[in-house]
Amino acid sequence: MKLRNLFTDDSAVSPVIGVILMVAITVILAAVIGSFVLNLGGSLQNTAPQATVDFQYNQSGTLTPDGNVTVIHQSGDQLENSSINVVGSETGGYAEDRYQTDNSPYTAGDTILIGGYTSGETIRLVWEDPESGSSSTIARSNAPN
Structure with a gap:
């Protein structure tokens, strides 16, 4: 294995980063949709005036x-x-x-x-x-x- 080939070969980096981004986007979307469906934000009460x-x-x-x-x-x-x-x-x-x-x-x-x-x-x-x-x-x- 030549050292020069190690620095110029970056074929595996792009697919790994793409998969990580897709998983992160999926998790964020699931959390937002789940909070709307389960109405988790609707149970907040008004705070008393000061x-x-x-x-x-x-x-x-x-x-x-x-x-x-x-x-x-x-x-x-x-x-x-x-x-x-x-x-x-x-x-x-x-x-x-x-x-x-x-x-x-x-x-x-x-x-x-x-x-x-x-x-x-x-x-x-x-x-x-x-x-x-x-x-x-x-x-x-x-x-x-």
């Missing part, structure tokens, strides 16, 4: 004699009013929704005024995903004692 919210407590309330809470949207994502509720915890469970806002979006600078909280109660701003029905707490605060 917002900074401030809770201000007024113990001599204008809505109720027990006091009221003002929930102020400071910054962050716009929240659709049909998807948010302000709820409070009472005796270990969650009270029913205390406030359902109107149809305009809840954006920075907007306020929600609710009345009737108890000392030490946890007040939460809850977002519910309209598509899946799952919920996330955007912000929470404990009422003063």
